Amino acid sequence: MLSETGGIREELLKRFIESGERERLQEIMRTKLHTSGWQDRVKDKCQKIVHENADGIEKLTVDDIAEEVTPFARSSVPEDIKAEILEDIRAFIFRALPETDN
Amino acid sequence: MPAPTCSACHSPGDRLHACLSCDDFACWRRARPQQQQQQQARSTEPHIVQHLRSSRHQFALDFVHLAVFCLDCSDYVYDAAITAWLLAAQIRWHAALCDSAEPEAKRPRIVSTGADLSPAQTKYLREHGAVQACGGVRGLLNLGATCYLSVVLQALAHNPLVRGWMLSDGHHPSTCRVGRNAQQQQQLKEQAPVACMACELEAALQAFHSGDAAPLAPVGLLRTMWLLRGDLAGYGQQDAHEWLMALLDTLHVGLTENALMGNGGDTGGGAHAHAHSHLHPCACLVHQAFAGVLQSTVTCSGCGNTTHAHDPMLDISLDIPARPALGARAIDASLNEWLETRTERGARNTRRGTGARANASLTRGQHPVLTLHDCLAHYTRAEPLASGAYACSRCGASSGSAVKQLCVKELPPVLTFQLKRFEHTAGARPSAAHAAKVDAYVRLPLLVDMTPYTAAALAAHSQTAAGLRAAAGHATSSTGSALAASVGGIAVHDRTGLDHSGVSRDTPIPVLDGPGGSATLGKRRTDAVHSNPACQYSLFAVIDHIGHLDTGHYTAYAKHRGQWFKFDDAAVTPADIRDVLGLADETRARQGLSAKGRAYMAFYVKTTLDYHDGAPGPMLPNSAGRDSVPPLPPPMAAMGSGNTRIGETGEWIEDAGVVRTRVNPAGDVKVERRGRKKGSTNAARAKQQQQQQIQQQQQQQKKKQMPPPESGEIRPATKKIPHQARHIHSIANDDDDEEEGELEEHADEEEEGEVDYAFGNGRNTNTTSIPEESSDSDGEALWARISKEKPTDLVPMVQPLLPMTDDRLMYVNPSDLNDLSVSSSSMSMSMQFQSQVMNPPSVPKPGARVVAFSVDENYVDDGDEEDEEEEDAEEEEEEEDDDDFDDVSDFN
Numbered sequence: 001m002l003s004e005t006g007g008i009r010e011e012l013l014k015r016f017i018e019s020g021e022r023e024r025l026q027e028i029m030r031t032k033l034h035t036s037g038w039q040d041r042v043k044d045k046c047q048k049i050v051h052e053n054a055d056g057i058e059k060l061t062v063d064d065i066a067e068e069v070t071p072f073a074r075s076s077v078p079e080d081i082k083a084e085i086l087e088d089i090r091a092f093i094f095r096a097l098p099e100t101d102n
Numbered sequence: 103m104p105a106p107t108c109s110a111c112h113s114p115g116d117r118l119h120a121c122l123s124c125d126d127f128a129c130w131r132r133a134r135p136q137q138q139q140q141q142q143a144r145s146t147e148p149h150i151v152q153h154l155r156s157s158r159h160q161f162a163l164d165f166v167h168l169a170v171f172c173l174d175c176s177d178y179v180y181d182a183a184i185t186a187w188l189l190a191a192q193i194r195w196h197a198a199l200c201d202s203a204e205p206e207a208k209r210p211r212i213v214s215t216g217a218d219l220s221p222a223q224t225k226y227l228r229e230h231g232a233v234q235a236c237g238g239v240r241g242l243l244n245l246g247a248t249c250y251l252s253v254v255l256q257a258l259a260h261n262p263l264v265r266g267w268m269l270s271d272g273h274h275p276s277t278c279r280v281g282r283n284a285q286q287q288q289q290l291k292e293q294a295p296v297a298c299m300a301c302e303l304e305a306a307l308q309a310f311h312s313g314d315a316a317p318l319a320p321v322g323l324l325r326t327m328w329l330l331r332g333d334l335a336g337y338g339q340q341d342a343h344e345w346l347m348a349l350l351d352t353l354h355v356g357l358t359e360n361a362l363m364g365n366g367g368d369t370g371g372g373a374h375a376h377a378h379s380h381l382h383p384c385a386c387l388v389h390q391a392f393a394g395v396l397q398s399t400v401t402c403s404g405c406g407n408t409t410h411a412h413d414p415m416l417d418i419s420l421d422i423p424a425r426p427a428l429g430a431r432a433i434d435a436s437l438n439e440w441l442e443t444r445t446e447r448g449a450r451n452t453r454r455g456t457g458a459r460a461n462a463s464l465t466r467g468q469h470p471v472l473t474l475h476d477c478l479a480h481y482t483r484a485e486p487l488a489s490g491a492y493a494c495s496r497c498g499a500s501s502g503s504a505v506k507q508l509c510v511k512e513l514p515p516v517l518t519f520q521l522k523r524f525e526h527t528a529g530a531r532p533s534a535a536h537a538a539k540v541d542a543y544v545r546l547p548l549l550v551d552m553t554p555y556t557a558a559a560l561a562a563h564s565q566t567a568a569g570l571r572a573a574a575g576h577a578t579s580s581t582g583s584a585l586a587a588s589v590g591g592i593a594v595h596d597r598t599g600l601d602h603s604g605v606s607r608d609t610p611i612p613v614l615d616g617p618g619g620s621a622t623l624g625k626r627r628t629d630a631v632h633s634n635p636a637c638q639y640s641l642f643a644v645i646d647h648i649g650h651l652d653t654g655h656y657t658a659y660a661k662h663r664g665q666w667f668k669f670d671d672a673a674v675t676p677a678d679i680r681d682v683l684g685l686a687d688e689t690r691a692r693q694g695l696s697a698k699g700r701a702y703m704a705f706y707v708k709t710t711l712d713y714h715d716g717a718p719g720p721m722l723p724n725s726a727g728r729d730s731v732p733p734l735p736p737p738m739a740a741m742g743s744g745n746t747r748i749g750e751t752g753e754w755i756e757d758a759g760v761v762r763t764r765v766n767p768a769g770d771v772k773v774e775r776r777g778r779k780k781g782s783t784n785a786a787r788a789k790q791q792q793q794q795q796i797q798q799q800q801q802q803q804k805k806k807q808m809p810p811p812e813s814g815e816i817r818p819a820t821k822k823i824p825h826q827a828r829h830i831h832s833i834a835n836d837d838d839d840e841e842e843g844e845l846e847e848h849a850d851e852e853e854e855g856e857v858d859y860a861f862g863n864g865r866n867t868n869t870t871s872i873p874e875e876s877s878d879s880d881g882e883a884l885w886a887r888i889s890k891e892k893p894t895d896l897v898p899m900v901q902p903l904l905p906m907t908d909d910r911l912m913y914v915n916p917s918d919l920n921d922l923s924v925s926s927s928s929m930s931m932s933m934q935f936q937s938q939v940m941n942p943p944s945v946p947k948p949g950a951r952v953v954a955f956s957v958d959e960n961y962v963d964d965g966d967e968e969d970e971e972e973e974d975a976e977e978e979e980e981e982e983d984d985d986d987f988d989d990v991s992d993f994n
Contacts, residue, residue, distance in 0.1 A: 013113075031551065037473070037688070040548050044679050061177035 015096050025088055032081045042073045110149035119150040119171060123159035128152070151176075168192065239662050240310050241317035241672035249671055250342040251320055251327075253658035254349060256669045257643040257705055258303070259310050260660035263391040263516055268307045273300040273357060273387075297326040299352035317672035327352065342645055342656050343419075343520045343703060350388045350416060357386035392416045394514035397557045400487070401505045412511060417518035420477040422540050471691050473545045474704070477521065482509050482555045511557040517550075517639050517706040523699075524651055539651045543691040543699035546644065546683055550706055552637040639706035644682055646700040656702075 016022050033039055049068050053060050106118060108129035117130035128150035147155070150162050154173040162171045168188045169178040242252040258264050278301050302322045309318050327345075328335040330352045334345065384393070396418075398411045484507040523540045553559050643660040658669040659682040668677040680686065684700055691699075 034547060034549060034551075037545055037547065037683075037685075040679060040683060041685070043548075044685070047678075061175075063176070 012093065012096055016092065021092050025085060025092075028088070029081070029085050032084070033077065036078050036081060038073075038077060038081075041076060042069060045069050045072050108149055110152065118165045119162040120165065121150070121153060121157070121159050122161040122163055122170070124157065126153055126157070128162070239667055239674055240315060241669065241674045243317045243319040244671040245319060245321065245324060246337050247339045248320070248324065249656040250340045250345050251324060252669065252671050253342055253645045253656040254346045255306060255320055255323065256658045256660050257346070257645060257703070258349070259307055260643050260662055261391070261516060261705065262642065262707055264303075264387065265307060267387050267391075268304050269311065273304050278356075297329040298356040299323075299326050299330065299349065300356035302326045303349075303353060330355075339652060339654075342647070343417075346518075346703070347416065350392060354384065354386050354388040357388065358384065388416070391516045392514050392518065394510060394517070395512035397509050397511040399507045399509070399557075399560070401507070403486075403503050403505060416514075417520055418481070418510075419520045419522055420474075420481050421522050422472065422542050422544060423476060423480040471545055471688055472542055472699075474519065474547055474550060477519075477544060478552075478555050482507065482560075507560070509557045509560045510552065510555055513552055513556065513637055513708070515708045517552070517708075519704045519706070521699075521702055521704075523647065523702060539647075539654075541698045543684065543687050544701055545685075545688050546641060546701055546704050548641050548679065548683070549709070550639045550641070552639060556637060638709045640709050641682075641704060642707050643705040644701055645703040647702040648698075648700055 046065055046069050049065055050057060050060065053064075106127050107113060108118065108131070109126050110128055111131055113129060113131065118127055119130070120127055128148070130148040130150060132148055150171070151173065154160065154162060154171075160173050162173075163169070164171065164178070168191075170181065170184060171177070172179045242255060244252065278298050306318070306320060306323055327348065331348050334340060334348055384390075393414055393416055396413045396415045398413070399408055400411075401408045484505045487504045487506050521544055525538055525540055641661075643658060646657045646659070647654050648657065649655055659666055659677055660669060661667075666677045666679065666682050668675050668681060687699065
C-alpha cells in the first residue's frame with residue numbers, strides 16, 4: 001500500500017514538473033506573494049538579521065540567513081494565497097489522477 | 103522535457119545546483135540522518151555539498167539564482183567575471199522572452215555600450231582627475247513652503263536616467279542657446295528674461311554631486327519656473343504633481359529649443375521639436391525617459407467592433423478605489439477549513455507567543471489593504487459606457503452599450519504614478535465645494551510588473567478568455583462560487599448574440615474586474631499572463647504628503663546607491679523600506695485601525711532597460727527582389743544626442759551613443775560603432791591579420807554595391823569643431839552614465855549588465871565575415887578635445903556576423919578579443935550563436951532591428967566612479983586598461 005502511494009506520488013510529481021505546471025504555479029505564486037508585500041517584508045527581515053548578527057557579516061552565510069528567516073517567512077504567507085495555490089494544486093491532481101491510474 | 107533531478111535523491115526539486123567541475127546535479131536537500139540521529143544536525147549536509155566534498159570539486163552553480171557556491175567558504179561567492187557572464191546570459195534570455203511576449207514590438211532591444219576610453223584617455227584622467235567625495239545626497243532648503251519643489255527635485259535627482267544624462271553633459275549651460283549665457287552671446291531680443299530650465303536642473307545636479315553636504319537652496323530653479331510658468335508663481339503651497347509636470351514641460355521646451363537651434367534646422371526636424379505624439383516621439387530627455395502611450399479601447403457590445411485611441415502620457419494618475427479589486431476571494435469552504443486547522447496546528451507548534459502569532463500572517467486582521475495593483479486594476483478595468491454615449495461605427499447601434507478599457511500600450515523607462523488623493527466634493531452651494539484628501543493607505547510594491555496592464559497582455563488575455571469560455575461554456579468553476587465564472591477584467595464580445603439586457607450579474611459580458619475568478623485555471627488576468635521582463639519596474643523614489651490638502655507637507659524617499667534616504671527639506675536621513683512603504687501603517691490598516699496613507703507619487707524605473715537608439719531599421723536591398731522600405735524620418739535620436747545631419751554626400755548620418763548610422767541616398771544602411779582597438783595582443787593580432795585579408799576581399803566585392811566605406815570622417819556640417827568634438831564626447835559618455843546610474847541602481851539586484859554591442863547592416867550578403875579590427879577613436883575624440891587637436895576619424899568597426907533581423911541575437915564581445923583568457927569562451931559562444939542562426943529566415947522584416955549583446959566583464963563597481971567631476975563629469979569605468987597601458991604606443 002505504501003509503495004503504491006509512493007509510486008503514485010512520484011509519478012504525480014514527475015508529471016507536475018514535466019508538464020510545466022509547477023513552473024507556472026511558481027510564477028503565479030511568486031507574483032501573488034510579491035503583490036501582497038510578503039517579499040518586501042521578508043527582505044526587511046533579512047536585513048534585520050544581517051544587522052543584528054553578532055558574528056559580523058563576513059562569517060554569515062546564505063544558509064544561516066535562510067535558516068533564520070524561514071520560520072518568519074513561512075508563517076507570514078497570507079492565507080488567501082496559500083488557499084489559492086493549494087486549490088490550484090488540488091485541481092491539477094484531479095486532472096492528473098485519472099491518467100495515472102494503474 | 104525531462105526535468106533535471108538530483109543525483110542523490112532523484113527529486114527534481116529544490117534549489118538544484120550544478121557542479122562546475124563535472125556534470126553532476128544535486129539539490130539542497132539534506133541527507134536523511136539515518137544512522138546519524140545522535141549526531142548534530144550539522145552533519146547532514148545538502149546533497150550538493152556532499153557531492154562537492156566527496157569529489158573534491160570546488161564550485162557549484164545554483165540554477166535559479168545563478169549564484170556560485172564555494173565549498174571552502176560554505177557560501178555563495180561573487181566574482182566579477184563570472185557574474186558578468188551570467189548576467190549577459192540572463193540578458194539574452196530576457197530579450198528572448200521579451201521578443202516572444204511582444205513579437206510585434208518595434209522597439210530595438212539594444213542596450214547601451216560600455217565605456218570606450220582609450221588608454222591614453224584613461225591615463226590622462228588618472229593623472230589629472232580628482233576623485234571627489236561621495237556626493238549625490240543633499241538636503242534642500244525650504245524657501246518658504248517650497249517643500250513641493252524639494253521633493254520633486256529630489257525625485258528627479260535620483261532618477262537614474264535624468265541624473266545620468268545630466269551628469270554626462272547632456273545639457274551644458276555654456277552651449278545652451280536658451281539660457282543666460284546664450285543671451286549674452288547672441289543678444290536675443292526676448293521680451294521676457296531668458297531662462298532655461300535645463301540649465302537650472304543641470305546646475306542643481308552638479309551641486310548635488312559636488313561633495314558638499316550642506317543643504318542647497320534651489321533658488322535658480324524656483325526663479326526659472328516662475329519666469330517660465332507664471333501660473334505657478336507665488337509663495338503658496340503648490341501641488342507636487344503639478345509642479346513636476348510643469349518642470350518636465352519646461353525642461354522639454356528648453357531641451358528641444360536647443361536641439362532646434364543646434365541642428366540649424368537642416369534636418370528639418372523643426373516640426374517635431376515641440377510636439378510630441380506617439381507617432382513622432384520627441385527625442386528630448388523628458389520624453390525619452392517619461393513618455394509612454396496609453397491605449398483606450400472601446401468595444402461595442404453589439405457587434406464587437408473595437409476602436410483604439412492612443413494618447414501619449416508622462417505619468418499615470420490613479421484613482422484610489424474604495425475597496426481592493428483583488429480582495430477577498432471566494433474560496434472553497436472545505437479547503438478553507440482544512441487550511442485553518444493546518445495553520446492553527448502550525449501556529450501552535452511555533453515557539454512564538456500568541457502575541458507574535460497574531461502578527462504572523464499578513465491577513466490577520468482581515469481588512470484587505472489597497473495596493474498599487476488594486477489601483478492599477480481599477481484604472482484598467484472595463485467600464486461600461488453610459489448608453490447612448492457611444493455610437494458604433496460598424497453596426498450603428500447608438501443605443502447599445504459599449505465597454506471602455508484603458509491599458510498601457512508603450513511603457514516608458516521611468517514610470518510615474520500619482521495617486522489621486524484629492525476628491526472634490528460638491529457642497530450644497532457651488533461655493534461650498536471643497537476638496538478633501540483621500541487618506542486611504544495604499545501599499546506600493548518595490549517591484550511592479552506591468553505586464554497585465556499592457557495592451558499586449560490585454561489582447562492575449564481576451565483571446566484566451568474567449569477561448570476558455572467557449573470551451574467551458576458558462577460553467578461555474580469547481581469553487582462553486584457565484585462569481586467564479588467571471589473572467590477578470592476583459593470585455594469580450596460574445597458572439598452568440600445573447601440578449602444582454604436580461605443577463606444575470608455573473609455572466610461575463612461585459613466583465614468587470616471583480617473578485618472571484620476561477621482559481622483552477624488561473625483565468626484572472628493577473629494570473630494568466632507570463633510576465634514580460636521588459637515590463638518589470640523597481641521603485642526608486644516616493645513622494646509622501648502628510649496633512650491636509652492645502653496645508654500639508656511633502657517629504658520624499660529616494661534610493662541612492664541601494665540605500666534609501668528620507669528627504670525632508672533640509673534634513674536627510676537614512677531610511678528603511680519599512681518607512682518608505684509605510685509598513686507600519688499597513689499593519690494598522692489591516693487591523694482596521696485608522697491609518698493615514700501618505701504615499702502620493704511613486705517613481706519606478708525599468709529594471710531591464712531598453713530604449714530607442716534611433717537607428718532606423720536596415721532595409722532590404724533592391725536586388726533581392728523586394729521593395730526597399732523608405733528610410734524612417736530622422737528625428738528619432740537617442741537620449742541626449744539629437745545628432746542627425748546630412749553629410750556631404752547627401753547621406754543621412756545619425757549619431758546615437760557610439761553608434762553611427764549612415765543611410766546613403768540609395769537607401770543602404772551602414773552602421774558603425776566606435777570601439778576600442780582590438781588586437782593588442784600578438785595572437786589576436788595574427789588572427790586579425792588573417793581576418794583582415796578575408797575582409798578586404800569581401801570589401802572589394804562590396805565596393806560595387808555600397809559607397810566606399812568611409813574612414814569614418816566626421817562631417818562637421820555647419821558646426822564648429824570644438825562643439826562637435828564636445829558633442830561626441832558627450833555622446834560617448836552619455837551612455838556610460840546612463841548605465842552607470844542604472845547599474846548603481848541595480849547592481850545589487852543583478853538584473854542588468856553593462857553591455858557593449860555591435861551592429862551590422864541589414865544586408866543579406868554578409869554571412870560569415872569576421873569582425874575586423876578598428877582603431878579606437880571614440881576616446882580619441884575626447885583626447886583631441888583635451889589636447890585641442892582635430893578629432894581623428896571613425897572607423898567602421900565591425901562587419902556584421904550575420905544578417906540582421908529583429909529576432910536574432912548576436913553576441914560579440916570586442917573587449918574579449920583583447921583578453922586572451924576569455925576570448926576563447928566568447929568566441930566559442932559567438933560561434934555557437936553563429937551556428938544556431940546560420941539558417942536565417944529568408945525574409946528579414948522591414949524595419950528589422952539589430953540586437954547584439956556583449957558583456958563588459960571588466961566593469962568593476964567602483965563606488966567612486968560617479969564622483970569624478972573632472973572634465974564635465976566624465977565617467978571612467980574601465981579598470982582593465984591596465985593591460986592596455988603597455989600598448990599605448992600602438993595608438994597612432
